[in-house]
Amino acid sequence: MNDKGLDPAVRSILEAARDRSGRGDERLSVHARSLAAAIERAESDGRVPIVAEVKPTSPTTDGVRTDDPVELAQQMVDGGATAISVLTEPDHFDGSTAALARVREAVSVPVLRKDFVVREEQLDAVEADLVLLIARFVDELDELVSAALDRGLQPIVEVHDRAELRRALATETAVVGINNRDLASLEVDLTTVERVAAVEDPSLRQALDDVTLVAESGVSTPADVRRMREAGADALLVGSAIMDGDVAANTRALVNAERAVETDDADTASEVDAA
Numbered sequence: 001m002n003d004k005g006l007d008p009a010v011r012s013i014l015e016a017a018r019d020r021s022g023r024g025d026e027r028l029s030v031h032a033r034s035l036a037a038a039i040e041r042a043e044s045d046g047r048v049p050i051v052a053e054v055k056p057t058s059p060t061t062d063g064v065r066t067d068d069p070v071e072l073a074q075q076m077v078d079g080g081a082t083a084i085s086v087l088t089e090p091d092h093f094d095g096s097t098a099a100l101a102r103v104r105e106a107v108s109v110p111v112l113r114k115d116f117v118v119r120e121e122q123l124d125a126v127e128a129d130l131v132l133l134i135a136r137f138v139d140e141l142d143e144l145v146s147a148a149l150d151r152g153l154q155p156i157v158e159v160h161d162r163a164e165l166r167r168a169l170a171t172e173t174a175v176v177g178i179n180n181r182d183l184a185s186l187e188v189d190l191t192t193v194e195r196v197a198a199v200e201d202p203s204l205r206q207a208l209d210d211v212t213l214v215a216e217s218g219v220s221t222p223a224d225v226r227r228m229r230e231a232g233a234d235a236l237l238v239g240s241a242i243m244d245g246d247v248a249a250n251t252r253a254l255v256n257a258e259r260a261v262e263t264d265d266a267d268t269a270s271e272v273d274a275a
């Protein structure tokens with residue numbers, strides 16, 4: 001892996017991640033809650049599939065939110081979230097594996113472990129339903145995807161450009177995330193998903209259509225949600241915009257993003273907001 005050009009915060013996150021052990025003398029074997037099934041349930045009742053992220057803080061956020069992660073997660077589920085993402089990175093995001101375990105026990109939707117996993121044994125740190133694997137930071141992507149699948153975990157392989165997308169689609173993963181945030185500069189650009197997902201090559205197109213596509217980062221309004229869905233996202237991963245303020249209401253506004261546009265009738269739209 002080439003660290004050149006990375007934002008210093010990201011470089012330091014990675015250094016810490018490389019040193020972190022798995023805690024794992026025991027190899028996980030999880031019975032995961034299916035993301036695909038959760039997405040289907042959401043679609044069937046008109047909710048946009050939102051993976052809401054419990055993100056106490058981050059290198060690009062001011063301040064720390066100290067609310068109980070379990071309460072935050074429950075509010076996200078009340079707001080209609082399809083799945084919950086929990087940061088488990090301790091040093092830069094204030095996350096913990098314990099918080100994820102408590103959240104997973106408290107909710108019945110799938111839970112994503114959001115961390116910088118670079119080695120197989122790190123997969124064993126905590127039970128989850130989904131685990132993020134960032135293509136840029138993993139040399140042996142194929143092996144790590146297989147290792148996650150062998151444990152019953154559903155990997156989400158995160159990419160930022162077309163070359164990484166090709167690498168992701170060459171693995172066995174059933175879920176791919178395109179991150180609008182460039183982990184080198186930490187800048188967000190929603191055209192990332194639009195560009196990277198606009199695949200024309202027929203075989204790559206087919207491979208992309210066969211996976212669940214998640215648009216990650218930088219989504220803050222219902223209009224952003226619609227934009228990402230038009231670009232081909234099956235689900236969206238949203239952190240900051242949900243964590244800032246009333247978590248349930250923020251989630252609900254994004255979950256309902258496609259109901260409000262289906263009608264020009266302002267009364268109906270406000271009924272949806274109030275629901």
Ligand SMILES: O=P(O)(O)OC[C@@H](O)[C@@H](O)c1c[nH]c2ccccc12
Nearest residue numbers: 179216217218219237238239240241
């Ligand atoms: O808070 P945002 O902009 O909604 O982003 C959420 C999530 O996508 C972001 O936390 C994220 C996506 N991939 C990552 C990799 C590492 C750290 C963080 C991330």
